[in-house]
Structures are given as structure tokens and as C-alpha cells.
Amino acid sequence: MxxxxxxxxxxxxxxxxxxxxxxxxxxxxxxxxxxxxxxxxxxxxxxxxxxxxxxxxxxxxxxxxxxxxxxxxxxxxxxxxxxxxxxxxxxxxxxxxxxxxxxxxxxxxxxxSAFIASAGKLGAPLGHDFCCISLSDLMTPWTTIEKRIFAAATGDFVTSLYNPRSKKRYWQLERFKEIFLEHRDPETPVAIIRQVTRPEEHITITTLQEFDTSLVDMFSLVMVGNSQTYQFKNFLVTPRGYLARKPQTGEEIQNESFRQITEQLHRDDVSVADQWAIIRCIHTTADFEYEDLYISNKDAISRWHEYLVNGGTVVTDVTMVQSGITKEFISRYNVNVYCYLNDPETIPLAEKEGLTRSQAGMRIAIAKHPEALFVVGNAPTALFELCDQFPGFNPAGIIGAPVGFVNVVESKLKLQAMKQVPYVIIKGRKGGSNVAASIVNAAFTVNTLGS
Missing domain, CATH: 3.40.1010.10 (Tetrapyrrole methylase, N-terminal domain)
Structure with missing residues (x-):
């Protein structure tokens, strides 16, 4: 049998x-x-x-x-x-x-299969990972289908739709489009292939934004490209990936890192300059929480860029911050960077006044460079000193990014209350020398964003 x-x-x-x-x-x-x-x-x-x-x-x-x-x-x-x-x-x-x-x-x-035949008609749309989804909920609960649509959209799969639309089932395709538009570029190529390989065959190529679902029926297959798919003549091409060479040089790797970070940012209440500083902080720490911890005022990053490229002065609380500021920028713009933590005057002053070394070093710096950009990436006592001495000096700005537990949050809150001074603050207990230096480097390079 x-x-x-x-x-x-x-x-x-x-x-x-x-x-x-x-x-x-x-x-x-x-x-x-x-x-x-x-x-x-x-x-x-x-x-x-x-x-x-x-x-x-x-x-x-x-x-x-x-x-x-x-x-x-x-x-x-x-x-x-x-x-x-x-x-x-x-x-x-x-x-x-x-x-x-x-x-x-x-x-x-x-x-x-229809999606294979359709792919042949379209040239090369299935050059990378792909999936097929049936929009018919006759045998599968719509809640399950919607989970699969979400997975395909967020996973960047080339997606072929079976049973996309009928006289009684028309809203499902609209919902599919809605979900994909939430996660995909509106210009993503979409193909409607009707009656593939039959005499009535007709192919329409459009975009996700312009996709007219009313053109689709049960004799149609819908194919949506991924983020790399593009139209070439009457074809759709999804690159296999071999032509997109992986970053190899240090600069290429760094730029690719910046690109990946940018794709995951969500705040829309910050300037382009501040977003650049946030990207640099995340790049340094691999911690996306810095996007929410970052606050600033008075267009600080842009103002500091002008200050630094015109030969400004930077004062840091510890040598680690000093070391983290890119030497090429310091040399190119003739910027002076000082740290008085280990200055001969610091220990005697600390002992005499009952100060920490960081606090004493900052007091000396204020006296010598009252108009500098002050950068704190370690010691909250140094930040307290800056706040307590103001308005006795006129700084270009203050970066408040000490890290730790004791008095860290309080020192940042005190700086935040100083509305007259341009500042960048990393809220909470996080921060550190590397983060503080990254913010300075962001100010140096904010003019390179276009490139």
C-alpha cells in the first residue's frame, strides 16, 4: 500500500x-x-x-x-x-x-515552494537568513503568529508571508505591516508576487511604508527584505555579507562600535553633542545605563569644544583622568592638562587644613587656573572643593563623574545645584576616571560627527 x-x-x-x-x-x-x-x-x-x-x-x-x-x-x-x-x-x-x-x-x-519560485523571479532576495510565516489563524492562534512576526522583525530576517490576505482575513496583514514598521526602516523593500509562474503572474516592488495591503490576495506571496536588502533594476538583492568587509583597523573597529551603540540609544531629549558624549561613555564602559545617568546644562559639550580647540586648560583630580585624555588632541590644540594630586604643595596644605590630597590639589588648581575646565573622575572631596570655592572662581565648566559610595551621590547633587556653571554629571554612584576622560575627548571631537 x-x-x-x-x-x-x-x-x-x-x-x-x-x-x-x-x-x-x-x-x-x-x-x-x-x-x-x-x-x-x-x-x-x-x-x-x-x-x-x-x-x-x-x-x-x-x-x-x-x-x-x-x-x-x-x-x-x-x-x-x-x-x-x-x-x-x-x-x-x-x-x-x-x-x-x-x-x-x-x-x-x-x-x-512559492517563496523559492518568487525568490528566483526577484533575483537574490534570500541571500541571508530568512523565514516564512503563515498569517492564517485557522489552525494557529493569532497571539502565536504575532510573536513570530515580532521575532522576524526584530531579528532582521528576510520574511516571506504565506496566506497573507483573504476576503475574510484582511486585518492580519495590516497588523503585520504595523509591527514591522515599529522595528524596520520604512524604506525596506517589499515585493508582492501574485500567481507566481502562472500566466497571470504579476510582481509589484514597493517599500514597507508604501506597501498597499489591498493589492494582496490568497494567490499572492509577500516578501519583505532585511535591513541590507536593496532594489537593483527589477530585482531585490540581499547581500550575503562577503562584500561588507569586517572592520580591521583600530579606527574602523571604533567607528563600528559607535554605530552599534547609536542604534541602541533611546533618549530624544539630548542634543547631538550630548549624544556624542553619551556614546563615548558607553564605548568606554560597555554599559548602556550611562545614557540615562548622563545630564548636562548650558550646551556644555559644544562650549567646551570651542574652549579646548582654542588652547584651553584642563585640571583633573587624579592622574588617571589626565592619562585618559587623548594625547593627540592635547598636542594638536596646545592644551595644558594639570593634576596637582602629587604636587609638592599638596601634602603640606592637606595636613595643615585637614583636607584630603585630592581636595588640597583642587584648591591649589583653583588658585592657579581659575578659568580651567575642571574634571573629577575619582574623588568626591575634589568635587566638593570645587562647589565650596564657587563663586570665587570662574571655571569653563566642571565634569562631575566621581565613582564609589561615600559622598559620591551628594557631591554630584551639590554640583547639579550650581546652575551658573556649565557641567556634565554622571548621576548616582557610577563614573570613574575613564568616563571623565571620555567626556573630555567627546568635547574635543564633537566637530567630527559629520564624518
Missing amino acids: KLSVVGIGPGGQDYILPFAQQVLADADIVIGYSYYFQFIQHLLKPGAVAVGKDLTEEEARAELAVNSCEPGKHVVVISSGDAGIYAMASLVYEYASKRPDKELDLQTVPGI
């Missing part, structure tokens, strides 16, 4: 595989959706019985096929495309598994 499930391709005669033609020619009974027989009737042998069923009678077709199997008879169930993709193979095998009394010789004969 032989039972074959045969994929007859998308409709065009050239798309019926030779193996499928051989199996059809051997069939005694052929069962399928009535509409499909027009494509294979000429391949059947004289006397073969053709049993046509309605579109919605999939289970009845599978049950009839299993029950029709008799010794010496070859029963064939036909499916469009590939019999194993959204087709009859799974139902036939399910029913066969429930009939252990029948010794069935089962086989699945593959066919060319």
Missing part, C-alpha cells in the same frame, strides 16, 4: 520536478484541491481516479487518502509548492500514524 504526498510546484509546468512527474504517472488515485488538477491532469495515466476536494477540506483529504490505501494501489495526495511546507504532508502523516493497522509505504516528494 503506497501513499505519496507530492509537491507540484507553484503552477508553472516547468516547475514540476521530474521526480514528481514520475510519481504522478504511476498513481492509481490522486486526491487534492480541485483547483490544482488543471496543472497535473495531463500527467496522469489513463484510468487514474482524480478526487477533487474544496480548499478547506485538508483533513478530509488526508483521511480519505489513508483510508483509500489498498494492496497494489498507489495513492497520491497533491499539494501546491512543496508538500512539506504549509501543505498536506504533515496532515497525511498524522492520519497515517493513527492507523497502525495499515502497513503504508509512505513517501514525500518535494516540490518548488
Whole structure:
């Protein structure tokens, strides 16, 4: 008792595989959706019985096929495309598994699926990872389908849609478009392939934003590109990735890191200059929380850029901050960077006044460089000293990024209350010498954003 499930391709005669033609020619009974027989009737042998069923009678077709199997008879169930993709193979095998009394010789004969045929018509849309989703909720809960749509959208898969739209099921495709627009570029290429390989074949290429879902019906397949897909003439091309060389030089790696960071930012309440400083902080720490911890005032980063490129002065609380400021920038713009933590005057002053070394060093710096950009990346006592001495000096600004537990938060809150001074503050307990230096480097380079 032989039972074959045969994929007859998308409709065009050239798309019926030779193996499928051989199996059809051997069939005694052929069962399928009535509409499909027009494509294979000429391949059947004289006397073969053709049993046509309605579109919605999939289970009845599978049950009839299993029950029709008799010794010496070859029963064939036909499916469009590939019999194993959204087709009859799974139902036939399910029913066969429930009939252990029948010794069935089962086989699945593959066919060319509609999405494969459509990809051929479109050139090269499936050059990278792809998925297929059926929008029919007749057998699958819509909540499950929507999860798969979300996964495809966020995973950047080239996505082919089966059963995209019918007279009764029209809102599902609109919902698909809505979800994809939340996560994809509106200019993402979209193709509508109707009646692929058949005489009525028609292909429309558009974009996700301009995608008119009313053009789609049950004879259509919809294919949505990924973030790299582009239109070339009447084709869609999804790069395999080989032409996009991976970053190799230090500058290329850094720029690629900046690009990846930028894609994940969410704040829309900061200037471009502040966003650049945030990117530098995240790049230094690999910690995206810095986007929410970063606050500034008075267009500080842009103001400091003008100050620094005109030969400004920077004072740091510790040598680690001093070391983190890019030497090339210091040399190019003739900037002086001072740290008085280890200055000969610092220890005597600290002992005399009962100060920490960082605090004493900052007091000396204020006296010598009252108009400098002051950068604190370690010691909250240094930041307290700056706040306590103001308004006795006129700094270009203050970067408040000490790190730790004792008095760290309080020192930053005190600086935040000084509205007259341009500042950048990393809120909370986080910060550090590397972060403070990154903010200075951001001010140096804010003019390079266009490149």
C-alpha cells in the first residue's frame, strides 16, 4: 500500500520536478484541491481516479487518502509548492500514524515552494537568513503568529508571508505591516508576487511604508527584505555579507562600535553633542545605563569644544583622568592638562587644613587656573572643593563623574545645584576616571560627527 504526498510546484509546468512527474504517472488515485488538477491532469495515466476536494477540506483529504490505501494501489495526495511546507504532508502523516493497522509505504516528494519560485523571479532576495510565516489563524492562534512576526522583525530576517490576505482575513496583514514598521526602516523593500509562474503572474516592488495591503490576495506571496536588502533594476538583492568587509583597523573597529551603540540609544531629549558624549561613555564602559545617568546644562559639550580647540586648560583630580585624555588632541590644540594630586604643595596644605590630597590639589588648581575646565573622575572631596570655592572662581565648566559610595551621590547633587556653571554629571554612584576622560575627548571631537 503506497501513499505519496507530492509537491507540484507553484503552477508553472516547468516547475514540476521530474521526480514528481514520475510519481504522478504511476498513481492509481490522486486526491487534492480541485483547483490544482488543471496543472497535473495531463500527467496522469489513463484510468487514474482524480478526487477533487474544496480548499478547506485538508483533513478530509488526508483521511480519505489513508483510508483509500489498498494492496497494489498507489495513492497520491497533491499539494501546491512543496508538500512539506504549509501543505498536506504533515496532515497525511498524522492520519497515517493513527492507523497502525495499515502497513503504508509512505513517501514525500518535494516540490518548488512559492517563496523559492518568487525568490528566483526577484533575483537574490534570500541571500541571508530568512523565514516564512503563515498569517492564517485557522489552525494557529493569532497571539502565536504575532510573536513570530515580532521575532522576524526584530531579528532582521528576510520574511516571506504565506496566506497573507483573504476576503475574510484582511486585518492580519495590516497588523503585520504595523509591527514591522515599529522595528524596520520604512524604506525596506517589499515585493508582492501574485500567481507566481502562472500566466497571470504579476510582481509589484514597493517599500514597507508604501506597501498597499489591498493589492494582496490568497494567490499572492509577500516578501519583505532585511535591513541590507536593496532594489537593483527589477530585482531585490540581499547581500550575503562577503562584500561588507569586517572592520580591521583600530579606527574602523571604533567607528563600528559607535554605530552599534547609536542604534541602541533611546533618549530624544539630548542634543547631538550630548549624544556624542553619551556614546563615548558607553564605548568606554560597555554599559548602556550611562545614557540615562548622563545630564548636562548650558550646551556644555559644544562650549567646551570651542574652549579646548582654542588652547584651553584642563585640571583633573587624579592622574588617571589626565592619562585618559587623548594625547593627540592635547598636542594638536596646545592644551595644558594639570593634576596637582602629587604636587609638592599638596601634602603640606592637606595636613595643615585637614583636607584630603585630592581636595588640597583642587584648591591649589583653583588658585592657579581659575578659568580651567575642571574634571573629577575619582574623588568626591575634589568635587566638593570645587562647589565650596564657587563663586570665587570662574571655571569653563566642571565634569562631575566621581565613582564609589561615600559622598559620591551628594557631591554630584551639590554640583547639579550650581546652575551658573556649565557641567556634565554622571548621576548616582557610577563614573570613574575613564568616563571623565571620555567626556573630555567627546568635547574635543564633537566637530567630527559629520564624518
